[in-house]
Amino acid sequence: MTLELVLFIVLAAVAIAGALSLILARHPIRSALSLIVVMVALAGLYLLQGADFIAAVQVIVYAGAIMVLFVFVIMLLNAGEEERTSWSRMARYAGLPLAIYLTVQFAWWVADGASALALPAAPAESEPTRRLAQLLFREFVLPFELTAILILVAILGTVVLGRRES
Amino acid sequence: MLPAATDYYRLLPEILAAVFGTIVMLLEPFLRREHKAALSWLGMLGAAAALGAAVLVRSDAGPAFFHLIQADPFTFFLRLLIYATALLVMLAARAYLDRENLPHGEFYALVLLGSVGMGVMAAAAELVTVFIGLEISSLSTYILASYRREALRANESALKYFLLGSFATAFFLFGVALVYGATGTARLEQVAEGVASVLLLKLGLALVFIGLAFKVASAPFHVWTPDVYEGAPAPVTALLSTAPKAAAFAVLLRIAGTVLPATLLWFWVLWGSAALTMFVGNLAALVQSNVKRMLAYSSIAHAGYILVALAAGTEAAYAAALYYLAAYALMKLGAFTLVAHLAGRGERRLTLEDYAGLARREPVVAATLSLYLLSLLGLPLTAGFLGKFYVFVAGLRAELLGLVVLAAVNTLLGAYYYLRVILYMYFREPDPTYEHAAREPVPAGTGLVLAATAAGTLLLGIFPGHLMRIAELAAASFR
Known part of the structure; x- marks a missing residue:
């Protein structure tokens, strides 16, 4: 080990x-x-x-x-x-076994699939940060900039939801 | 390697919509209270500019931003649909916002910025970009759904929408991560090439489907729909049931059209989901006495018909799905706008009883609503009929006899609840003790939206050729 x-x-x-x-x-x-x-x-x-x-x-x-x-x-x-209601208790008896089943099944699938993965070896260059920056600001600059609009919408949302009752 | 001018050019509609949305937002605090409604002109100008830009960019099809975006005929079709919807929603919303005493500026800004997200979803050829577009679109619709803050029911439904929507987004994102893990790329064109693990890819695509199925409100992920459509302000319901749905369908179509493993894997999923969605929507709509809620279930049922086309999976079927999306958007926009008008202040008059004898009181309004309902039902000479016709033919050509039979049965089921509203309007006398609302004239903006959608519904029903050609071109861009 x-x-x-x-x-x-x-x-x-x-x-x-x-x-x-x-x-x-x-x-x-x-x-x-x-x-x-x-x-x-x-x-x-x-x-x-x-x-x-x-x-x-x-x-x-x-x-x-x-x-x-x-x-x-x-x-x-x-x-x-x-607060526990009768519905949330039902979630425990019906939901818990289902959640456990899904977790195990998912883990099984991912483990099974991952063994078949031929992931490219980690790049030799010792600067993953530089690579990340290049990806973020060149190839993926569009999604990066679009998050600005996403944040703008969120800010607008707080203004709308937080305004004083008229 | 930096984005060039063509990259920005091919994204021009979204850039314009974002710029106008931001200007509306920035101008709002500087206007006096009585002038704020004028922002609707600026908002509509933004949507019109985006529409114009979409037409302009059409001639210069191609990828942009390192193949994250595809400005192809498919994108063109959806841009038209999305920005036209945004324009009509803003036009109809002005009178509504005045009546309900709700702030103007934020509404138009949110509609415009939200349509940027939807435009990005329609154009995106890569899953991370799709995700950001999806989030922009979802976030703005969550906020719009809770726009009537003092209405308790609206708040409850908006919270449900937000929680379930975030959950669905998580599914989508997990799916994207697995697809990336299995193939080393999130670009749709390359996904099928370097598959290292088929199992992981399937798992990822299944999760992506769940996330999108929530957004198009297909069964069994539709549970949020009736509550949210009923609780949201009616113009927002008109938006919710059209543009974001079309954008999510666009992503489904693009994935099904470009990623071969998805086409194969999704076939039975689409088949089952289509059948279930049609039955759930139509059967539940049968027992509704609230017209807005009934229309919500009807829009679930219509998502089912579009899924039939997706299951068929041929190019003709994709064109039929696009045509259906446009026809459906017209009738739903019209119907919800009319419901918003008839409901009166505070949206109190929404039940079937409120529609009794409407034909005598307001013959033109009743006739217009009947047109939308007949089109939703699929009567010949309306857009709804041809939409269903194209979908059914495409389904039969793809040898999906069983599913098409189910869809036909569902059309008959739908006839009951659509015709019931018409029956109430024309042949049912209102209860003598019933207190009528003072007859309100149709506001100019609302009237314009109704005229445009009614004309569109008829025109598409009689002369489908032109739009169908654009839809066929759009569907051919996956080749």
Whole structure:
């Protein structure tokens, strides 16, 4: 067992544990905090793949900015514990087995498919960040710029939804 | 390797719509309250400019932005459809926004920016670009659906729409990731070439289908539709049931047309979804007493007919699907605009009882609504008939006898609830205790939209040749 494999298993286990706790926790704040664990573990996995820039962005944007926003919204809405209704109990008995089945089946398919993948070897150049920048600002400059419109629409949305009652 | 002038030129309609949308948004705070309605002119000018640009760019077909965008005849057809819809929706919305005392500027800006997203979806030849377009379009429709903030029902339906829509987007994105993993590219033309894992590709394409099936409201992913269409402001419902749906169908068509594995994999999925969608939509529409909700179920049923054409999968079938999309957009825009007018302030008069005896009170309005309903039903001499005719013929040529029979049965089912509304309007006397709304004259903008859509419905029903030729050219661009 190489060190890399050990690290991968540890990080993957942490990510899965965080994701489980995210779904199972009844208080939204707990779910939000579990999400941070997932994000950080994912950042570790990216680092393991040699994608140091993506890992840093993952920590700064997701674990940092977006999570702060989540926590703020939850606090602002003063969201309490989830309430269990008869419907949500039904979701547990009907939904849980289905979710487990789908997860296993999906994992099986992906594992089966991935073994057939002949992924190109990682580029030899040691600057994945440069490659990323080239992709983002040349080949994919259009989707990158279009996200500006997406953000504009979102801002417009907050103005519309947040306006004072007339 | 930077984008050249031709790249921008081929994206001109979307750029113009985005620029005008932004100008509307920036001007809004500087106008006095009583002048804000004038922004509708600027909004409509933006949509008209985008339409003009689409016609202009037509002669210069080709890829742009490193093959992320395809400005081909197919894109041209959908650009016409999307920007014309945006134009008509803005024209109809002005009187509505005045009546409901809703802000003008944001509405037009959102419609324009949303149509940019839809235009990008129609033109995109690569899945990440499709995704960004889909998000722009979805986000603006989520906001528009919740535009009547004080209406509780509208808020509830908008929240449902937002949550389920985000869920569907997640499916789509997961699918895109798997397709990329299986083939090393998200460009549709290359997807079929370097397939490393067929299983992963199939899985990815299935998830992509689920995401798009939600957006076109096909069963079993239609559950949000009736609530959202009923709760959203009626002009927004008119938009929701036409342009974003056409854009999502455009993506489905482009994938089915260019990615061979998808064509093969999706066949039975499309077959089953088409049959289910038609039955779910028509059967549920039978029991509705709210006209707006009934039209929502009817639009689910119509998505089913279009899926029949997709299942057929031939070039003629794709042309039929495009023709159907245009015909359907005309009648749905007209019908929802009329419903918006008749519903009165606060959209309170929406039930069948409110339509009783309408023919005596407002003969022209009743006749126009009857025209839309007969076209939706598929009566000869209307656009709806030819749409169904082309789809059925294409289905039969592709040897889909079973599915076409199911579609024909569904057309008969549909006759019941469309004719029932006409029956109420012409032959049912209103309850004597029923209090009529004060008769409101049809506002000029609304009248113009009704005239345009009614004329279009008839014209396409009698002289389909010209539009059908454009549709055939469009369908041929996947060759």
